[in-house]
Amino acid sequence: MTSYVSTRGEWARDPQPFCAILLEGLAPDGGLAAPEAYPRLQPGALEAMAPMGYRDLAFAVLSRFIGDIPHAELRALIDRTYTAATFGSEAITPVTRLEAGVHLLHISNGPTLAFKDIALQLLGNLFERVLAREHRELNVVGATSGDTGSSAEYAMRGKRGVRVFMLSPDGRMSPFQTAQMFSLADPNIHNLAIDGVFDECQDIVKAISGDASFKRRYAIGTVNSINWARVAAQVVYYFKGYFAVAPSIGAPVDFAVPTGNFGNILAGHVAKEMGLPIGRLILATNENDVLDEFFRTGRYRPRASAETHATSSPSMDISKASNFERYIFDIVGRDPEIVRDLWHQLEREGGFDLSETPHWTNVEASGFVSGTSTHADRIATIRATFERTGVVIDPHTADALKVGRDRADPVVPLVCIETALPAKFAATIREALGCDPARPAIYANLESRPQRFERLPADAERVKAYIAAHAGSPV
Numbered sequence: 263m264t265s266y267v268s269t270r271g272e273w274a275r276d277p278q279p280f281c282a283i284l285l286e287g288l289a290p291d292g293g294l295a296a297p298e299a300y301p302r303l304q305p306g307a308l309e310a311m312a313p314m315g316y317r318d319l320a321f322a323v324l325s326r327f328i329g330d331i332p333h334a335e336l337r338a339l340i341d342r343t344y345t346a347a348t349f350g351s352e353a354i355t356p357v358t359r360l361e362a363g364v365h366l367l368h369i370s371n372g373p374t375l376a377f378k379d380i381a382l383q384l385l386g387n388l389f390e391r392v393l394a395r396e397h398r399e400l401n402v403v404g405a406t407s408g409d410t411g412s413s414a415e416y417a418m419r420g421k422r423g424v425r426v427f428m429l430s431p432d433g434r435m436s437p438f439q440t441a442q443m444f445s446l447a448d449p450n451i452h453n454l455a456i457d458g459v460f461d462e463c464q465d466i467v468k469a470i471s472g473d474a475s476f477k478r479r480y481a482i483g484t485v486n487s488i489n490w491a492r493v494a495a496q497v498v499y500y501f502k503g504y505f506a507v508a509p510s511i512g513a514p515v516d517f518a519v520p521t522g523n524f525g526n527i528l529a530g531h532v533a534k535e536m537g538l539p540i541g542r543l544i545l546a547t548n549e550n551d552v553l554d555e556f557f558r559t560g561r562y563r564p565r566a567s568a569e570t571h572a573t574s575s576p577s578m579d580i581s582k583a584s585n586f587e588r589y590i591f592d593i594v595g596r597d598p599e600i601v602r603d604l605w606h607q608l609e610r611e612g613g614f615d616l617s618e619t620p621h622w623t624n625v626e627a628s629g630f631v632s633g634t635s636t637h638a639d640r641i642a643t644i645r646a647t648f649e650r651t652g653v654v655i656d657p658h659t660a661d662a663l664k665v666g667r668d669r670a671d672p673v674v675p676l677v678c679i680e681t682a683l684p685a686k687f688a689a690t691i692r693e694a695l696g697c698d699p700a701r702p703a704i705y706a707n708l709e710s711r712p713q714r715f716e717r718l719p720a721d722a723e724r725v726k727a728y729i730a731a732h733a734g735s736p737v
């Protein structure tokens with residue numbers, strides 16, 4: 263049974279079961295929860311998994327990470343989560359061939375048209391189950407500039423014991439993203455439109471999380487991208503993508519992944535560590551190229567938020583990749599002391615450099631390669647892909663396809679991960695193709711539906727007062 267330790271050493275003598283880390287953010291020592299050891303696939307396991315449908319595959323993968331929910335119950339929870347009604351088809355994450363040797367893995371067919379649904383829909387059901395058993399309630403507080411907030415709201419709407427308070431910068435999301443969130447009528451969803459920019463929303467959430475007595479009194483929690491259950495849920499579609507295109511079990515397959523917080527591609531790394539024969543993980547960044555710089559040079563230098571560019575693949579506009587610490591934990595031989603030293607150095611000096619250290623050979627052996635894609639690359643890739651194949655891709659997928667094609671190995675199949683549908687990013691599609699992207703029927707007239715939200719100033723005390731008034735009975 264897989265138990266969990268912190269990347270900075272906590273729980274090393276007392277590894278935690280899955281449900282104990284599910285509702286937590288950072289570990290008490292500031293590190294991230296990581297499996298004590300990755301569950302390795304036994305001989306024959308890949309052959310057994312290859313013909314499985316998504317739900318069977320999800321159970322085969324997730325039961326190796328979740329040891330403290332009875333199998334029958336986990337099975338039922340997975341069956342309730344990954345349905346054709348929620349994800350558009352029985353395949354859940356279908357694979358299509360784009361051109362010779364290049365495939366698209368469609369992981370963005372969930373309710374909000376972005377891949378975060380894959381993990382958050384599961385998280386909603388896991389939260390409901392764990393809270394009910396422990397007779398607890400949770401008030402999820404988060405900040406969003408678009409995709410994460412809507413995915414979290416669609417996952418938690420109507421769930422017993424959970425309320426969501428989602429802060430967003432008033433008037434700064436796209437009309438589609440705004441309407442997607444603000445049109446939800448569920449009483450457990452609270453949209454707080456903050457008079458400020460995204461960073462101010464984020465700072466308010468940090469202030470609330472930093473107020474230990476408020477946090478305890480109102481049972482405040484988060485669903486941010488460091489949540490381990492999100493990573494585990496994402497491991498499943500790497501198996502699905504692999505089996506869909508591998509010419510034979512054991513042959514390598516490369517994946518190209520548009521990367522922001524390093525959550526998606528970390529799941530690929532975990533799949534590889536479990537024994538899935540992934541060849542290379544091709545990491546694509548946009549103009550915010552901190553991770554490309556690391557994989558090319560060994561230098562990790564996160565930028566300040568003021569130096570973060572606002573781009574046309576906005577979900578990758580991240581200065582500090584919150585999941586990167588889990589990868590570095592593996593690279594340094596899972597020695598928490600080295601992780602602590604590196605993160606101290608990060609605080610003191612603003613970065614670290616692994617190129618001249620013995621760890622660099624582990625980075626090279628991990629199969630990561632990287633590249634950067636710019637706005638001009640996105641537009642050219644969307645246009646060329648449409649002209650050649652008739653397929654319209656979103657700007658994030660375009661980043662992955664651009665870098666993936668540059669790095670492709672002619673004899674290894676490439677799976678490029680589609681992380682959002684183009685309907686979410688109409689302005690960029692219009693710039694590239696001169697016409698609007700198709701929109702799924704469920705979102706027809708989205709912008710004209712009634713909207714429900716509360717306008718608040720960028721003031722943590724005012725937000726706390728709102729939460730206190732709507733958080734149910736304090737504990």
Ligand SMILES: *Cc1c(COP(=O)(O)O)cnc(C)c1O
Pocket residue numbers: 376377378409410487520521522523524525526527577578658681682
């Ligand atoms: C969140 C997101 C990404 C980045 O994924 P990470 O897991 O943060 O690396 C890429 N594309 C889209 C559309 C997203 O919503």
